[in-house]
Amino acid sequence: MGIKELPDNDLAWRMGQLAKDGERGSGPFEQYAEELYSRYAKQAVNLSCYYGLRIDDANDAVQTAFIKAFRSIASYRKDKVFKNWFFKIVLNCVRDSYNQKKRNFHSDIDDVEIPNEHFSKEFHISMSIRGIINELPDKLKEVLILKVYTGMSIEEISRATGVSVRQIHNRINQAYTVVKKKIEEEELI
Amino acid sequence: MNFQEQNDVERLLLDHTIEEKIVDFHTIWGYYKDAERSKEVPMSGKKGGAKVAIWLSLFAIVAVAGWFGMTKYTAMKQQQTLESGNAMLVTLIVGDVEVKKSGSGDWTALYVDDVLKMGDEIKTADESYCEIQMIGRGIYRLESGTEMALSQLENVNGAVQATMTLNSGQVALKPEKLHEGETFQVETSTAIAAVRGTRFSVAVNGDGDTSVAVAEGTVAVAPNVTAIDDAANRGLVSQGAADTLQEQLVGTTPVTAGEELNVMTSSVKTLDAALTTAIETTVSNSGAITEDKLTAPDSPTGQSEVVLAVRDMAAADVAAATGTTAAPDVPLGSVVATRRAISEQALAILDQVTEDKIIQNVVEMVKVAVNSQPQGAVVFVDGVRVGTTPYVQIVQKNSEIALTLTADGYNDYNQTYKVDANTRMNIVAVMDRVNVPVSTTVSVEPTNAEVAAVTTTVAGTAEQVAAVSTTTTTVKQILPGDLLWNKSIAFVSETKDPVTYRGTMFATVGNKLYVISPNGTVLKTVTVIDSGTLTKPTVGDGLVFVGSDGGGVWAFDTSGNKVWSKSDAGKEMMGGVSPVAGSGIVAVPSIDNGISVYDSQSGATVAHISEPQQIFSKPLIVNGGKILVYAVEQGDVIGYDLQAKTELWRKKIANRIIMPILGNDSAAVVFDRDSGTFYGLNPSTGDQVWSKVLAATVKTTYYPVYISGKILVISKEADKVYVLYAKTGEILLNKTIAGISSYPFVSGEWVYVGTSSGGVYGFNYSSGASWSKTVSGAVSMISADDNGVYALTAGTVTGFAR
Numbered sequence: 001m002g003i004k005e006l007p008d009n010d011l012a013w014r015m016g017q018l019a020k021d022g023e024r025g026s027g028p029f030e031q032y033a034e035e036l037y038s039r040y041a042k043q044a045v046n047l048s049c050y051y052g053l054r055i056d057d058a059n060d061a062v063q064t065a066f067i068k069a070f071r072s073i074a075s076y077r078k079d080k081v082f083k084n085w086f087f088k089i090v091l092n093c094v095r096d097s098y099n100q101k102k103r104n105f106h107s108d109i110d111d112v113e114i115p116n117e118h119f120s121k122e123f124h125i126s127m128s129i130r131g132i133i134n135e136l137p138d139k140l141k142e143v144l145i146l147k148v149y150t151g152m153s154i155e156e157i158s159r160a161t162g163v164s165v166r167q168i169h170n171r172i173n174q175a176y177t178v179v180k181k182k183i184e185e186e187e188l189i
Numbered sequence: 190m191n192f193q194e195q196n197d198v199e200r201l202l203l204d205h206t207i208e209e210k211i212v213d214f215h216t217i218w219g220y221y222k223d224a225e226r227s228k229e230v231p232m233s234g235k236k237g238g239a240k241v242a243i244w245l246s247l248f249a250i251v252a253v254a255g256w257f258g259m260t261k262y263t264a265m266k267q268q269q270t271l272e273s274g275n276a277m278l279v280t281l282i283v284g285d286v287e288v289k290k291s292g293s294g295d296w297t298a299l300y301v302d303d304v305l306k307m308g309d310e311i312k313t314a315d316e317s318y319c320e321i322q323m324i325g326r327g328i329y330r331l332e333s334g335t336e337m338a339l340s341q342l343e344n345v346n347g348a349v350q351a352t353m354t355l356n357s358g359q360v361a362l363k364p365e366k367l368h369e370g371e372t373f374q375v376e377t378s379t380a381i382a383a384v385r386g387t388r389f390s391v392a393v394n395g396d397g398d399t400s401v402a403v404a405e406g407t408v409a410v411a412p413n414v415t416a417i418d419d420a421a422n423r424g425l426v427s428q429g430a431a432d433t434l435q436e437q438l439v440g441t442t443p444v445t446a447g448e449e450l451n452v453m454t455s456s457v458k459t460l461d462a463a464l465t466t467a468i469e470t471t472v473s474n475s476g477a478i479t480e481d482k483l484t485a486p487d488s489p490t491g492q493s494e495v496v497l498a499v500r501d502m503a504a505a506d507v508a509a510a511t512g513t514t515a516a517p518d519v520p521l522g523s524v525v526a527t528r529r530a531i532s533e534q535a536l537a538i539l540d541q542v543t544e545d546k547i548i549q550n551v552v553e554m555v556k557v558a559v560n561s562q563p564q565g566a567v568v569f570v571d572g573v574r575v576g577t578t579p580y581v582q583i584v585q586k587n588s589e590i591a592l593t594l595t596a597d598g599y600n601d602y603n604q605t606y607k608v609d610a611n612t613r614m615n616i617v618a619v620m621d622r623v624n625v626p627v628s629t630t631v632s633v634e635p636t637n638a639e640v641a642a643v644t645t646t647v648a649g650t651a652e653q654v655a656a657v658s659t660t661t662t663t664v665k666q667i668l669p670g671d672l673l674w675n676k677s678i679a680f681v682s683e684t685k686d687p688v689t690y691r692g693t694m695f696a697t698v699g700n701k702l703y704v705i706s707p708n709g710t711v712l713k714t715v716t717v718i719d720s721g722t723l724t725k726p727t728v729g730d731g732l733v734f735v736g737s738d739g740g741g742v743w744a745f746d747t748s749g750n751k752v753w754s755k756s757d758a759g760k761e762m763m764g765g766v767s768p769v770a771g772s773g774i775v776a777v778p779s780i781d782n783g784i785s786v787y788d789s790q791s792g793a794t795v796a797h798i799s800e801p802q803q804i805f806s807k808p809l810i811v812n813g814g815k816i817l818v819y820a821v822e823q824g825d826v827i828g829y830d831l832q833a834k835t836e837l838w839r840k841k842i843a844n845r846i847i848m849p850i851l852g853n854d855s856a857a858v859v860f861d862r863d864s865g866t867f868y869g870l871n872p873s874t875g876d877q878v879w880s881k882v883l884a885a886t887v888k889t890t891y892y893p894v895y896i897s898g899k900i901l902v903i904s905k906e907a908d909k910v911y912v913l914y915a916k917t918g919e920i921l922l923n924k925t926i927a928g929i930s931s932y933p934f935v936s937g938e939w940v941y942v943g944t945s946s947g948g949v950y951g952f953n954y955s956s957g958a959s960w961s962k963t964v965s966g967a968v969s970m971i972s973a974d975d976n977g978v979y980a981l982t983a984g985t986v987t988g989f990a991r
Contacts, residue, residue: 020879020919024225030218037214045211059212067221075917077855078878079871126205133202139345148202162291162308164340164354164376169418173428176198177190189201 003035008082011036019074046149048094052134065093084160125188132182140175143168191424271324271551274349279303280583283576284317295855298897301581307342315731325549327364330542334358359392363542380452381411390535397454401444402535409441410450412457412522416464425472429480437496440520449531456525463506467499553586555608561594561618563706569593584608594618689972690728691747697723704749713749724761729770730789736761736768742777753792758785769807772814778804796831807849809857811872818857818872820846826859828875838875851895855916858900860893869918879918885909896935905929910942912954922954936973943968949980
């Protein structure tokens with residue numbers, strides 16, 4: 001079975017075994033790491049942006065999350081769902097970065113992005129939706145992002161966040177209701 | 190919002206997703222390699238001795254300053270977390286209490302001062318209980334046999350949201366007056382009890398029946414029905430309508446002070462089924478139930494036609510099933526609950542959760558440790574029985590505690606202490622023996638040089654004097670490794686692998702079982718069999734068990750009183766084999782009759798595993814007593830399903846297995862002594878999870894020991910001590926100690942070991958801290974509890990502070 005066909009938990013477990021054997025920087029370790037990166041980097045960056053981070057900060061947070069995951073891969077247990085384990089790390093990194101940015105928030109004139117030729121109607125809708133999601137209370141925002149942009153199931157989100165399944169149901173429902181209402185109010189669609 | 194509407198929103202969001210550019214993998218890989226390299230701290234080039242010394246000194250200064258800084262930082266962070274309501278503090282533990290941290294699969298021991306967060310689970314064993322506090326906000330007390338999860342514990346925009354899921358047992362709680370938007374609730378499979386500033390308890394039995402008792406204020410109890418949520422998820426009911434239906438059909442039942450409300454699982458299921466049928470019927474007649482249909486009041490009760498229709502149908506079904514008819518203006522939820530006066534038992538538990546116990550802030554809490562001689566004395570604080578020594582509790586600084594200790598054969602010890610220490614206060618009480626005959630006059634010197642002591646002149650033999658000296662101990666900071674006391678005892682030191690359990694040591698020699706206090710006093714000697722040899726003792730489920738080379742098994746309580754015995758268990762191989770107990774069963778392996786499994790409390794036969802091959806090793810009970818993992822001498826390891834009474838798996842692991850199977854639900858650890866290889870197996874499947882070769886352990890004569898998730902391995906022959914993490918095989922400690930002569934003992938993060946030259950060593954495998962002391966003679970046994978480390982040499986026990 002080639003690397004592409006290996007399930008996530010198998011890849012992660014193999015990396016863990018290599019790490020335990022002192023082979024953290026080896027060729028196979030890097031190959032497995034690259035495969036996991038190709039599977040989840042985009043989802044992780046999307047999650048970070050929808051959480052409220054700018055793209056540079058999102059890439060930094062995701063980079064930190066991957067490095068943390070690779071360095072602690074020896075503690076990964078094969079019977080765990082890799083996605084839950086990994087996105088728990090991502091969420092922690094994103095939260096840290098977001099809280100830090102929120103505290104130190106300031107906007108230099110040089111940082112302000114000037115609308116350019118990409119500023120189309122579609123771009124306006126998408127950015128507005130992202131803004132609506134950014135502004136949700138953290139507990140609603142987290143479950144919505146995990147559900148929509150990582151494709152995790154309710155049960156998986158419950159495990160990754162430590163919140164009961166019932167609560168996740170309620171939060172998703174609340175989050176969707178708020179988002180729908182705001183989209184309608186702003187007449188985006 | 191129904192399922193379809195949710196799908197529509199999700200699709201809309203996905204359609205308008207902005208795909209951001211991500212950095213390429215090789216950039217991240219470069220950073221990862223840098224991070225790994227920085228861990229290695231390369232030392233390139235040779236440096237002169239002076240330069241190296243200067244660099245090392247500078248490094249040491251920076252490291253020490255950094256350590257203090259980090260410690261301070263960590264403490265501050267912890268304080269913030271606790272005071273914000275995002276975590277809870279363990280303030281009292283009595284008996285065996287375990288925690289499963291969020292994201293971990295393992296239960297590990299919980300200690301006073303531990304911090305609990307959202308997603309953590311706690312369970313208390315029989316005769317055990319604990320108190321946890323949300324600083325400045327409330328106190329929870331978990332009674333024995335309780336399993337509870339901290340499902341939600343977070344500060345959301347300044348409002349604390351606390352939901353505990355009670356799976357079994359009983360919890361009593363007293364929250365402070367809550368602020369706007371804050372939630373304190375306890376959820377079981379059948380009911381949700383929500384509160385604002387009151388005092389109440391929730392209990393759930395094995396069938397899920399829930400009982401809510403209230404001592405102050407009012408609690409709103411709602412049966413935990415899922416029919417309406419399910420209907421909303423299926424699109425039969427809109428979300429807005431679901432909330433209205435929940436309120437009007439199910440509702441909450443108020444429970445006031447002095448009342449107890451019982452919610453039966455069977456009744457909740459009946460109501461759930463009735464509501465499901467009624468909703469489906471209504472929807473098939475008149476379409477999905479939406480908010481519009483619920484707005485116009487069509488009845489004197491203000492309920493709409495649809496609600497009335499669903500209610501009538503469901504009420505009829507419930508009445509048919511239970512014989513109880515709901516009054517028209519009462520929500521159906523009240524039908525499934527029965528009310529009565531609060532029980533004495535519930536009141537007694539609620540008396541333990543009072544407002545004055547709630548710690549107001551982190552900097553004002555003090556850890557109070559109480560120990561006594563003799564150990565095991567019953568402790569009363571402010572007249573309330575709180576446990577036995579050794580006892581630890583966290584209390585508010587500058588509070589006063591009236592301490593009373595009682596023990597059979599001793600005068601009561603009464604003393605009031607003002608808790609004015611900054612962080613920790615140690616109290617060691619030496620109790621006076623009652624009515625000791627005296628004949629000669631002897632002056633008694635204090636036995637503990639480290640503790641300020643006042644002695645009186647008494648009369649008696651030297652042994653009696655030790656007992657009658659009225660030593661009043663004052664409070665003093667004791668450091669790890671400090672001598673506590675040193676006492677000569679008349680006890681045989683030829684014990685086989687003694688075990689320490691609930692503050693008492695148990696050991697067997699020949700046909701006798703000895704019950705020994707940690708300070709070396711033989712409390713009881715039991716002649717178990719007329720002839721033959723007993724196995725080493727094993728403990729679990731509150732009892733002590735021994736087998737014998739002639740067959741049979743005996744169960745004793747922790748005072749050494751026989752509880753039951755069985756003669757049909759097979760003969761046990763001497764050495765590493767002993768019965769194994771836990772999760773309500775005891776399994777007795779044998780060389781001639783397979784494995785006999787009994788109910789640990791009654792001795793009733795649970796199963797018998799026919800195994801034609803000889804068993805030389807102690808088995809392992811996992812998965813709450815559902816699976817037994819054992820090995821036969823010829824090297825096969827077997828997983829046996831005790832419920833289905835079938836073999837789950839059988840794997841050939843080694844040529845010969847004679848060492849005990851150790852571990853927990855995460856890994857069954859098998860030791861091949863011939864090759865020095867340890868294998869971690871998945872207990873459910875037998876799949877190998879990890880393996881580790883420790884060459885120094887080849888042919889070791891000491892049996893590995895399991896304590897709190899760790900495997901302790903020593904090789905007297907190679908002067909080695911290892912601690913392995915059972916789950917992963919990771920080596921937590923690797924020490925070389927010459928002349929090891931005792932089994933090591935693990936307590937918390939500390940490992941203790943004794944040597945033939947009288948060395949007593951303590952190592953912390955987490956912080957790297959260590960200490961060593963010397964006693965006279967070879968150390969044959971070592972054990973520890975919350976307050977001391979006890980080293981046994983021929984005829985003497987010495988106690989050191991941890």
